[in-house]
Amino acid sequence: xxAQSQVVDRLRSSFRSGVTLPEQFRQTQLSRLxxxxxxxxxxxxxxxxxxxxxxxxxxxxxxxxxxLGEVHYAISNLRSWMQLEYCAKNMATxxxxxxxxxxxxxxxxxxxxxxxxxxxxxSPMIGAIAAGNCVxxxxxxxxxxxxxxxxxxxxxxxxxxxxxxxxxxxxxxKALLQxxxxxxxxxxxxxxxxxxxxxxxxxxxPVTLELGGKCPSVVYGRVNIVAAARRxxxxxxxxxxxxxxxxxYVLCSKATCDTLVPALRAALxxxxxxxxxxxxxxxxxxxxxxxTRLVELLEKSKAKVVVGGETDEEDKYIAPTVVVDVAExxxxxxxxxxxxxxxxxxxxxxxxxxxxxNSREKPLALYVFSDESSVINTVLEKTSSGGFCSNDxxxxxxxxxLPFGGVGASGWGSYHGRWGFETxxxxxxxxxxxxxxxxLNGLRxxxxxxxxxxxxxxxxxxxxxxx
Amino acid sequence: MExxxxxxxxxxxxxxxxxxxxxxxxxxxxxxxxxTERETDICIALKQDxxxxxxxxxxxxxxxxxxxxxxxxxxxxxxxAPRPVEKNLLTMSDEVYIQxxxxxxxxxxxxxxxxxxxxxQPLVGAIAAGNGAxxxxxELSEHSSLLLRALLPRYLDKDLYPVVLGGVSKTQELLKxxxxxxxxxxxxxxxxxxxxxxxxxxxPVTLELGGKSPCYIDKNCDIRVACRRVTWGKFVNCxxxxxxxxxxxxxxCIQGRxxxxxxxxxxxxxxxxxxxxxxxxxxxxxxxxxxxxDLMEGYAPVVGGQSDASQCYIAPTVLKDVPPxxxxxxxxxxxxxxxxxxVSDxxxxxxxxNEREKPLALYIFCSDKxxxxxxxxxTTSGGVTVNDVMMxxxxxxLPFGGVGQSGMGNYHGKxxxxxxxxxRACLVRSLGMESVNLVRYPPQDRHRARxxxxxxxxxxxxxxxxxxxxxxxxxxxxxxxxxxxxxILLIASGLNCTCWYxxxxxx
Numbered sequence: 003x004x005a006q007s008q009v010v011d012r013l014r015s016s017f018r019s020g021v022t023l024p025e026q027f028r029q030t031q032l033s034r035l036x037x038x039x040x041x042x043x044x045x046x047x048x049x050x051x052x053x054x055x056x057x058x059x060x061x062x063x064x065x066x067x068x069x070l071g072e073v074h075y076a077i078s079n080l081r082s083w084m085q086l087e088y089c090a091k092n093m094a095t096x097x098x099x100x101x102x103x104x105x106x107x108x109x110x111x112x113x114x115x116x117x118x119x120x121x122x123x124x125s126p127m128i129g130a131i132a133a134g135n136c137v138x139x140x141x142x143x144x145x146x147x148x149x150x151x152x153x154x155x156x157x158x159x160x161x162x163x164x165x166x167x168x169x170x171x172x173x174x175x176k177a178l179l180q181x182x183x184x185x186x187x188x189x190x191x192x193x194x195x196x197x198x199x200x201x202x203x204x205x206x207x208p209v210t211l212e213l214g215g216k217c218p219s220v221v222y223g224r225v226n227i228v229a230a231a232r233r234x235x236x237x238x239x240x241x242x243x244x245x246x247x248x249x250x251y252v253l254c255s256k257a258t259c260d261t262l263v264p265a266l267r268a269a270l271x272x273x274x275x276x277x278x279x280x281x282x283x284x285x286x287x288x289x290x291x292x293x294t295r296l297v298e299l300l301e302k303s304k305a306k307v308v309v310g311g312e313t314d315e316e317d318k319y320i321a322p323t324v325v326v327d328v329a330e331x332x333x334x335x336x337x338x339x340x341x342x343x344x345x346x347x348x349x350x351x352x353x354x355x356x357x358x359x360n361s362r363e364k365p366l367a368l369y370v371f372s373d374e375s376s377v378i379n380t381v382l383e384k385t386s387s388g389g390f391c392s393n394d395x396x397x398x399x400x401x402x403x404l405p406f407g408g409v410g411a412s413g414w415g416s417y418h419g420r421w422g423f424e425t426x427x428x429x430x431x432x433x434x435x436x437x438x439x440x441x442l443n444g445l446r447x448x449x450x451x452x453x454x455x456x457x458x459x460x461x462x463x464x465x466x467x468x469x
Numbered sequence: 470m471e472x473x474x475x476x477x478x479x480x481x482x483x484x485x486x487x488x489x490x491x492x493x494x495x496x497x498x499x500x501x502x503x504x505t506e507r508e509t510d511i512c513i514a515l516k517q518d519x520x521x522x523x524x525x526x527x528x529x530x531x532x533x534x535x536x537x538x539x540x541x542x543x544x545x546x547x548x549x550a551p552r553p554v555e556k557n558l559l560t561m562s563d564e565v566y567i568q569x570x571x572x573x574x575x576x577x578x579x580x581x582x583x584x585x586x587x588x589x590q591p592l593v594g595a596i597a598a599g600n601g602a603x604x605x606x607x608e609l610s611e612h613s614s615l616l617l618r619a620l621l622p623r624y625l626d627k628d629l630y631p632v633v634l635g636g637v638s639k640t641q642e643l644l645k646x647x648x649x650x651x652x653x654x655x656x657x658x659x660x661x662x663x664x665x666x667x668x669x670x671x672x673p674v675t676l677e678l679g680g681k682s683p684c685y686i687d688k689n690c691d692i693r694v695a696c697r698r699v700t701w702g703k704f705v706n707c708x709x710x711x712x713x714x715x716x717x718x719x720x721x722c723i724q725g726r727x728x729x730x731x732x733x734x735x736x737x738x739x740x741x742x743x744x745x746x747x748x749x750x751x752x753x754x755x756x757x758x759x760x761x762x763d764l765m766e767g768y769a770p771v772v773g774g775q776s777d778a779s780q781c782y783i784a785p786t787v788l789k790d791v792p793p794x795x796x797x798x799x800x801x802x803x804x805x806x807x808x809x810x811x812v813s814d815x816x817x818x819x820x821x822x823n824e825r826e827k828p829l830a831l832y833i834f835c836s837d838k839x840x841x842x843x844x845x846x847x848t849t850s851g852g853v854t855v856n857d858v859m860m861x862x863x864x865x866x867l868p869f870g871g872v873g874q875s876g877m878g879n880y881h882g883k884x885x886x887x888x889x890x891x892x893r894a895c896l897v898r899s900l901g902m903e904s905v906n907l908v909r910y911p912p913q914d915r916h917r918a919r920x921x922x923x924x925x926x927x928x929x930x931x932x933x934x935x936x937x938x939x940x941x942x943x944x945x946x947x948x949x950x951x952x953x954x955x956x957i958l959l960i961a962s963g964l965n966c967t968c969w970y971x972x973x974x975x976x
Contacts, residue, residue, distance in 0.1 A: 100866070200665060206661055206678070284911075428849065443697075450522060
C-alpha cells in the first residue's frame with residue numbers, strides 16, 4: 003500500500019505536468035464519474051444501507067441524484083466557467099486587455115464525513131476536478147462500507163495519476179495534514195476544524211469549512227400548521243436527523259406549540275406508521291457511540307417527551323421524538339443534536355425569537371414557517387445564517403445556483419455548482435498592455451510635477467464600462 | 470480601554486446601525502472628505518515616516534483610495550441588492566436569491582509601506598458591506614498611525630471604526646478577541662501567525678502577503694521602454710512595494726543593454742545624485758536598511774550601490790549575473806536592489822519561476838503575443854501585468870490578491886465588498902401547493918421515487934431579468950415571423966378576399 007507521501011508526490015508531479023489543464027481532460031474525468039455513479043448505483047445503495055440503514059429513497063434522492071445533478075451541471079457549464087472574464091477598464095487602461103483567468107490551485111485535499119458519505123466527498127470533488135486540480139479524498143472511517151466502496155471505485159474510473167483516495171482514522175488524517183496542500187476542504191465538526199486550520203496555517207493553505215451548529219426552525223404567526231408540520235418532519239427526520247441542515251429545534255409560541263404537536267404526531271404517523279422501527283423509510287444512527295450520545299442527551303434532558311422516545315441499542319434505533327417544555331439551558335440546547343430528537347422552545351414574541359437566535363452562534367441554516375410574509379421578511383432581515391429557507395427545510399441546498407456554506411461558527415467558504423469551481427480556482431488578474439502611449443505613462447514618472455498629478459487623477463478615475 | 474472600544478464597536482454593529490445603505494454611503498462620503506481635506510497632513514506624515522515625496526503620496530495611495538470610495542458610492546445599491554439565481558421545476562414558483570449580509574466586526578491589520586492604502590482600501594469595502602471595523606495600523610509608520618487615529622473618529626462614526634495602536638504584543642492581544650474576518654497585509658511569516666491565531670475562533674482571513682515577483686524581459690521587445698517601466702516600478706517608494714518587480718530574468722545577450730537602459734532611466738528620473746532628488750524615498754528604518762545592505766554583501770553592483778546609514782538611504786542599485794542560490798534570490802528584497810539573473814530562453818525562465826513559490830505578481834515584457842500567452846498559461850501568480858509593472862493593481866475591476874505563499878483572498882472594488890460580505894442562500898417558499906411535495910414524503914414506493922428523480926433532473930430555469938427579456942423577445946419575434954409566414958402564404962395562394970383592403974390592392 004502506497005505511503006501517503008508517495009501519493010501526494012505522485013499527484014503533485016502529475017499536476018506539474020499540466021495534464022489536468024485542458025478542458026477535454028476535465029470533461030473526460032467528469033464523464034467517467036458519471037459512469038461510475040450510473041454503473042454502481044446498486045453497490046452504492048447497499049453500502050449506504052450498511053452504514054446508516056439509509057432507505058433506498060433517501061439514498062437515491064440525497065446522495066446519488068444530487069451528485070449526478072452536480073456532474074451534469076459541471077459538464078454542461080465547464081466551458082463557460084473556464085472562459086476568460088473581461089473586466090471594465092478606466093481611461094488609463096482603455097487600450098489594454100484586462101481579464102481574470104481561472105487557474106487550478108494544485109493538489110487539494112477533501113475530507114468527508116459520515117452522514118452523507120458519498121455526496122459530501124463527491125460533490126466538492128466535482129468542483130475540484132472541474133477547476134483542474136488533482137484531488138486526494140479522505141472519506142470518513144465512521145461510514146466504513148462507503149469508505150471502502152469509494153476507495154475501490156475512484157481508482158477504477160478516474161485517472162490514478164491525478165486522483166487518489168486515502169482511508170483511515172484520526173491518526174491517518176493528522177499525518178495527511180502534515181503534507182502541503184493547495185486547498186483543504188473539510189466537512190465536519192468545529193473541534194476538528196480548529197485542528198485543520200492550525201495545520202493549514204503552517205503552509206498558508208486556504209480552507210473551506212462546512213461545519214454545523216443548531217439550525218433554528220421558527221413557526222410563527224398565521225400558518226397552515228398541517229403543511230408546516232409535514233415539511234418540518236420530513237426535513238428533521240430525513241436520515242434520522244443526521245443532517246447538518248436538519249432543523250435542530252423549533253421556536254414558537256405556546257399557542258402554536260399546542261396546535262403543532264398534534265400536527266407533528268399526525269405527520270409522523272403518516273410517514274412512518276405507528277411502529278416506526280418497522281418502517282423501511284427510517285434510517286438508523288450511524289454508530290453505537292453516536293446512539294449512546296443521543297440517548298444520554300434524552301436521559302439528561304429535563305424536557306417532556308410528547309412523541310416517540312423509544313430506543314433500541316442493538317438496532318441503533320431511536321424513534322422520531324418530539325420534546326416540549328425545553329428550558330434554554332437544557333442539555334438538548336447545548337450542542338448540535340444531530341439525531342431524531344426535536345425540542346420545541348416556546349417564545350412569546352417575534353422579537354424574542356430573533357433575540358434568541360441572535361444570542362447564539364450563526365447557524366448553517368435557518369427556517370421560518372409562516373403564511374405571513376412580514377414574519378418571514380423580519381426574520382430574514384434581522385438574523386444571519388449560512389442559508390435560509392422559508393416554509394420548507396433542506397431543499398435550498400439542492401439548487402446549484404445557490405452557494406452552500408456556513409458563516410461564523412457554521413463555516414466558511416461555499417460550494418455546489420459554479421461555487422465549487424470557484425472555491426477550487428485561483429482568480430488571476432491579468433493586464434496586457436501595449437508599447438504605445440509611453441507618453442501617457444510619462445505622467446507617472448519622476449521628476450514629478452503638479453500638472454502631471456492632475457492628469458493622472460483624471461485618467462485613473464473610476465471604471466468606464468467597456469461597452 | 471481599547472478592548473472596550475472593540476466591544477463597543479461590536480455592540481453598535483449588533484444594534485443594526487450599519488444596516489441601512491444611507492448610513493454606509495454617509496460614512497464613505499465622510500471618508501472621502503477626510504482624504505480630500507487632509508491630504509497635506511497625510512503627505513507630511515508619510516514624509517516623516519518614509520521620506521515619501523509629496524507627489525508619490527497621492528499617486529501611490531490617495532488616488533487609489535479616492536477611486537475606491539467613488540466606485541463604492543456609485544455602485545453600493547447594485548452591490549447590496551439581492552441576486553436572483555436559477556431555479557428548477559420544484560422551485561419554479563419560489564423566490565430563489567442570494568442575500569448580501571455584513572459579517573460583523575472586521576479586523577484590518579495594516580503595514581508600513583503604504584500605510585493609508587492598505588488600511589483604508591479594505592475599510593472602504595468593510596463599510597460598504599455594512600461591517601464595523603477595528604483598524605490596527607503598523608507601528609513602523611508611526612506618524613501615519615497617529616494621524617489615522619486622530620482623524621478617523623473626527624470624520625467617521627465614533628463607535629464603529631476604532632483605531633488601535635501598538636506593536637507586536639498589542640497585535641497578539643487583539644488577535645485573541647473575536648472577529649468575523651481578519652484582513653492582514655504584511656509578510657508571509659506573520660501571515661502564518663495571524664492564520665494560526667484566527668484558527669482558535671474559526672475566523673476567516675484574507676492575507677495579502679508578498680514574495681519575489683519575477684520580471685521577465687524577452688529579447689524580442691522594446692527594451693528601452695521595458696526598462697523605463699521596470700525602473701519606475703522597482704524604485705518607487707524605494708523598492709518597498711509588495712508588487713515591485715523583485716528581480717529580472719533575461720537572456721545573457723541583452724543583459725548589457727538592460728543594465729544601460731536602467732542606468733539611463735535612473736538618471737532621467739532621479740538625476741546624477743538620487744540622494745538629493747526630492748522624488749526618491751528612503752528605507753523605513755535602520756533594521757530594514759541593514760537587512761537590505763546585508764543582501765548585497767559579496768556582490769558588486771553595476772549601477773548605484775551607494776548608501777548612507779544616517780539617512781537610511783540606499784541608491785537605486787542594479788546587480789548582474791546574480792546566481793540563483795545567492796541570498797538576494799532567496800528572500801523578498803523589499804528595497805532598491807535590482808538583481809538580474811540570466812536564463813537561456815523563455816522556457817528556462819518558466820522553469821525557474823515554477824520551481825519557486827507562487828509570486829504575488831509576474832511581469833512579462835515580450836512583443837510576441839503567442840509567447841506571452843504561453844508564459845501566462847505555464848505559470849501561476851497572484852496577478853500578471855504584461856509589458857508594464859504593477860498596473861493590474863490600479864484597476865479595481867480586477868481582483869487583487871495572492872496565491873499560495875503570496876496570500877489568500879482578494880480585494881479592490883466589488884471584490885472587497887464580496888470578500889467582506891456573507892452571501893446567504895435564500896429560498897422563499899409558500900405553504901401552498903403541498904400536493905407537489907407529496908412525492909418526496911414517506912412511505913415511499915417506486916413510482917414516487919421515479920417522479921422525484923424526474924423533477925430533480927429538470928433543467929434549471931434562470932428567471933433572471935436577462936434570460937426573461939431574451940425569452941420574451943424571442944417569443945415575440947417567433948410570433949411575428951409566424952404571422953408574416955401566414956400572410957405570405959395567403960398572398961401566394963391568391964385568395965380573393967372580400968376584405969376592402971385587398972379589393973383595393975387587386976384593382
